[in-house]
Amino acid sequence: MTEHKLMAYNTRQQLFLKYTLIVLIDLAVLGFFNQYWDLVFIETFTVAILMAILLQFLMQVAIKVEHMAANYLFGKKTDTRTKVMRGVSAWAIIFISKLIILEAISLSFGDSVVFSGPMHGLISFLTVVITIIIAEQFISWIYRSLGDADPKDLKDKSKIYPEEI
Numbered sequence: 001m002t003e004h005k006l007m008a009y010n011t012r013q014q015l016f017l018k019y020t021l022i023v024l025i026d027l028a029v030l031g032f033f034n035q036y037w038d039l040v041f042i043e044t045f046t047v048a049i050l051m052a053i054l055l056q057f058l059m060q061v062a063i064k065v066e067h068m069a070a071n072y073l074f075g076k077k078t079d080t081r082t083k084v085m086r087g088v089s090a091w092a093i094i095f096i097s098k099l100i101i102l103e104a105i106s107l108s109f110g111d112s113v114v115f116s117g118p119m120h121g122l123i124s125f126l127t128v129v130i131t132i133i134i135a136e137q138f139i140s141w142i143y144r145s146l147g148d149a150d151p152k153d154l155k156d157k158s159k160i161y162p163e164e165i
Contacts, residue, residue, distance in 0.1 A: 019056065025139055026052035029132045039124040043112040051105060051113055055132070058104060062097030066090050098129060 009017075030048050033040040042048045066089075074086045102125050105113055115121030115128070 021139070022136055023049075023052045023056050025135050026056055026132050029128065029135050030055075033124075033128050033131070037124070039115065039117040039121070040128060041114040041116070047109055047112045051109060054105065054108060055101065055129075058097070058101045059129075062094060062101070065097070066093040069093055098126060101129075 027048055030040075030042060030052055031045075034042040034048065042051065070086050070090060073089060074082050099122070102115070102122065115125040117124045
C-alpha cells in the first residue's frame with residue numbers, strides 16, 4: 001500500500017486550481033455546443049479557450065457587482081419585502097450582465113464567435129451560459145460529495161490535499 005504525503009495548499013493555489021477547472025468546464029461546454037448546435041459557431045480551439053477565460057472573468061465580475069449592489073441597497077435586512085427586492089435586483093443585474101458579456105465577446109472575437117437564432121443569438125447565448133452554470137454546479141457538487149469531512153468541521157483548519165494533485 002502506497003503512503004501518500006499530505007501538504008497544505010495556500011489560498012492562491014486553491015483559487016488557481018478552482019479557476020483552471022472552471023475554465024476547462026466552460027471550454028468543454030463551449031466545444032460541445034460548437035460541435036453539436038448550428039446556432040453556436042466558434043472558429044478555432046484557441047478562440048474557444050480565450051472565450052472561456054473572458055466569459056469566466058466577466059461572470060465573476062458580474063457576481064461581485066451583484067453582491068456589492070445588494071449589500072449597498074439592502075444591507076443586512078432580512079424581512080420578506082427586502083428579500084424579494086434583493087432577488088429581483090440580483091436577477092436584473094445578472095441578466096443585464098449577460099447582455100454586456102455577449103457584447104464583450106462580440107467586440108473581442110468578431111466573426112470568430114457567432115451566436116445566432118432568436119433575438120439575434122441571445123437565446124443561444126443564454127442557453128450556453130445556463131448550461132455552463134449547471135455544469136460548474138454539478139462538478140462542484142461531485143467535488144463536495146467526495147469530501148470525507150463535514151465542511152463545518154474544517155472551519156479554521158488548514159485544507160489538506162494529496163501531493164499528487
